[in-house]
Amino acid sequence: MFASIVPHFDSLTDPRRDNANKLHRLGDIVFLVFCAILSGVTDWVGMELWGEIHLDWLRKYVRLANGIPAHDTLMDVFGRINCEQFNALFIRWVQTELPSLADIHIAVDGKTIRGSRDYDGSAVHLVTAFACQARVVLTQQACAEKSNEITAIPEILSMLELRGATVSMDAMGCQKNIVKQITDAKADFVIAVKDNQPKLHEQICASLDKAEQCGRLDFHETEDKGHGRVEIRSVALSTNLDDIFVKRDWSGLKAIGVVESIRAVGDKVSTEKRHFITSITDPKRFAETVRAHWSIENSQHHVLDVQFSEDAHRSREKNTVKNLALIRRIVLNLLRVNATGKSIRERKLRAAADDAYRARVIFGGSVA
Numbered sequence: 351m352f353a354s355i356v357p358h359f360d361s362l363t364d365p366r367r368d369n370a371n372k373l374h375r376l377g378d379i380v381f382l383v384f385c386a387i388l389s390g391v392t393d394w395v396g397m398e399l400w401g402e403i404h405l406d407w408l409r410k411y412v413r414l415a416n417g418i419p420a421h422d423t424l425m426d427v428f429g430r431i432n433c434e435q436f437n438a439l440f441i442r443w444v445q446t447e448l449p450s451l452a453d454i455h456i457a458v459d460g461k462t463i464r465g466s467r468d469y470d471g472s473a474v475h476l477v478t479a480f481a482c483q484a485r486v487v488l489t490q491q492a493c494a495e496k497s498n499e500i501t502a503i504p505e506i507l508s509m510l511e512l513r514g515a516t517v518s519m520d521a522m523g524c525q526k527n528i529v530k531q532i533t534d535a536k537a538d539f540v541i542a543v544k545d546n547q548p549k550l551h552e553q554i555c556a557s558l559d560k561a562e563q564c565g566r567l568d569f570h571e572t573e574d575k576g577h578g579r580v581e582i583r584s585v586a587l588s589t590n591l592d593d594i595f596v597k598r599d600w601s602g603l604k605a606i607g608v609v610e611s612i613r614a615v616g617d618k619v620s621t622e623k624r625h626f627i628t629s630i631t632d633p634k635r636f637a638e639t640v641r642a643h644w645s646i647e648n649s650q651h652h653v654l655d656v657q658f659s660e661d662a663h664r665s666r667e668k669n670t671v672k673n674l675a676l677i678r679r680i681v682l683n684l685l686r687v688n689a690t691g692k693s694i695r696e697r698k699l700r701a702a703a704d705d706a707y708r709a710r711v712i713f714g715g716s717v718a
Contacts, residue, residue: 351687351688351714352443352447352683352684352687352688352714353443353446353447353714354712354713354714355439355440355443355680355684356381356384356411356712356713358439358442358443359376359377359380359381359384359439360376360377361439362376362377362380362431362432362435362436362439363432363435364376365427365430365431365432366427366430373416373419374414374416374419374423375412375413376427376431377412378412378413378414379419379423379424379427379428380431380677381408381411381412382397382401382408382412382414382418382419382424383397383424383428383674383677384677384680384681384712385400385404385408385708385712386400386401387658387674387677387678387681388681388684388685388698388701388708388711388712389698389701389702389708390698390699390701390702392658392659392662392663393663394421394422394424394425395421397421397424398418398419398420398421398424401414401418401419402417402418404705405417405418407705425667425670428669428670428673428674429667429669429670429673430669431669431673433492433669433672433673433676436672436673436676437489437490437491437672437676440489440490440676440679440680441488441489441509443680444486444487444488444489444683445511447687448481448484448486448488450511450514451481451488451510451511451512451513451514451515452513452514452515453514453515454481454482454483454484454514454515454516455481455482455483455515455516455518455639455642455643456479456480456481456482456488456510456512456515456516456517456518457479457480457482457518457519457642457643457644457645457646458477458478458479458480458503458506458507458517458518458519458523458646459477459478459480459519459520459643459646459647459651460475460476460477460478460493460499460502460522461475461476461478461650461651461654462474462475462476463475463476463660463661463663463671463675464661465660465661465662465663465664465665465671466665466668466671474492474668474671474672474675475492475493475498475499475502476490476491476492476493476672476675477490477491477492477493477499477502477503477506478490478491478506478646478650478679479506479507479509479510480645480646480649480650482642482643482645482646482649484686484687485645485649485686486682486683486686486687487650487679487682487683488510489506489509489510490506490672490675490676490679491503491505491506491509492668492672499522499523500522500523500525500528503519503522503523503525503528504527504528504531507528507531507532507535508531511535512532512535512536512537513535513536513537514536514537515537515538516537516538516539516540516630516639517532517537517538517539517540518539518540518541518639518640518642518643519541519542519643520541520542521541521542521543521544521546521547522546523541524541524542524543524544524546524547524550524627526599526600526601528541529541529600529601529602529603529627530601530602532602533601533602533629534601538602538628538629538630539602539627539628539629540607540626540627540628540630540636540639540640540643541626541627541628542624542625542626543625543626543627544625549596550594550596550600550627551625553593553594553595553596554594554606554608554625554627555625556593557588557590557591557592557593557594557606558586558588558606558608558625560593561588561590562586566588566590567586567588568586568633569584569585569586570584570585570586570633570634570637571583571584571585572585572637578615578616579613579614579615580613580614580615581611581612581613581614582611582612582613583609583610583611583612583641584609584610584611585607585608585609585633585636585637585640586607586608586633587605587606587607587628587630587631587633587636587637588605588606588607589604589605589631591603591604591605591606594606600627602629603627603628603629604628604629604630604631605627605628605629605630605631605636606625606626606627606628607625607626607627607628607636607640608623608624608625608626609623609624609626609637609640610622610623610624611623611624626640650679650682653682653694654678654679654682657694657695657698658678658681658682660675660678682694684711684712685697685698685701685711688710688711688712688714689701689707689711697711
């Protein structure tokens, strides 16, 4: 059970000037937007209306001395809140609830907020660290586009106490400095390798093919069925690095792996082969880590789009996009940890309809 994040809202620095026109406390505004998003509201006008309907309930927890702010005020204020300070607040809250990440699998991946795409084609891209077992977001870091993940990943890793954790990421994170940062922090890594590291990728492919031809490569196979789809996944790990001539450039490298997926949907069959570098030498643990990495897609990215309409929210003000994205991730964490129900959708519906349930999700406590 997570403690309430609400007291932390008051530590945010108010970006507005002190004058007679400032009618609403910053903490009250953030709380209103937070509660509205928890209740399924996705736009500013809807947040204002939701606040007017629930004003008496809101005043149990915040002042709102001058009533509900107009939707233009909500949008303007969220565009001014310091994103870095807001994210630091979020990290402190999560670290209070998860003080140690030892033995935790942390998946790092990026997501473009499509609704933020500007006239020049640029959009906000968020790199997120996700605790796979707990299914909670640990932190986020914004960058201009997916290609800028290379600079965002070291920043996001530096925000976390990684000792004892296992970090996984796609090929964008396959950089020598990133691998060294992880191993210096006494953590393990599983990182995909593609042609952005041509020498490494070529040597891994050749080494694994050679091992397979000589019968020295043991494959572990799993099969998934559902919704008219069949996927057969073969996983193999090799600790023989004799043919990896660049291995000294990669800190902590102990094994190389391959995952081959054969997917059949109706009459269509597709095959994909992915290669990895890792500090893990246990084949079972390697296979579990590779498979769990994609939970960040299903348990975070997909849920944010389907249940919170993240990609559909149109805003070109980058600060607004980042701050609203953080609110959604706070809400998602609380719905996962503090709420009961069969699905995120059901939990949101209950939060929208039941004042007592909503309060328990926000402030903690068992739900009857």
